[in-house]
Amino acid sequence: MIGKPCVLFLCTHNSARSQMGEGWLRHLAGDKFEVLSAGTEPSRLHPLAARAMTEIGIDITTHTSKSLQGILGHIPIRYAIIVCARASRECPRIYPALGEVLHWPFDDPSAATGTEDEQLAEFRRVRDEIGERLRAWLATIPEAKPQDS
DSSP states (O other): OOOOOEEEEEESSSSSHHHHHHHHHHHHHTTTOEEEEEESSOOOOOHHHHHHHHHTTOOOTTOOOOBGGGTTTTSOEEEEEEOSHHHHHHOGGGGGGEEEEEEOOOOOGGGOOSSHHHHHHHHHHHHHHHHHHHHHHHTTOGGGSOOOO
16 A cells, blocks of 8 residues: 655754644645654754644644654655745755655744744744645645545
8 A cells, every 4th residue: 555645844943834834734634645844953843833833723732853864765755845945945955855845935933033922923924824825735736635436
């Protein structure tokens, strides 16, 4: 049996955007795809990313930041979705190991300043943008469409 196609969300630190992307896609189409996220320089899950996702009923609190090195060459990637400009610049050297590469640079909510509420508002905005982009993308992907009965 052939497994589900793998989608990898890639960012520099694997702390916010890629983690939110992983959570969103698992929620929207986890039955159709194997979903992973990783970073070129992994750090930790940002608590405000987890909080923003929990607000919409998607729990990523158990996610951990993972290194791209632990995935490439071990898991066949059908779609790599690079969600930050820095990772896009750093990743051309890995393209031969990936299937289709999509560049979706979102603003980094971790760079937000101000009060915690102001920072959380930025995480919410980026969370919602990622969700909208994924819904639009899923509508174009044959693997994500329901099978005819």
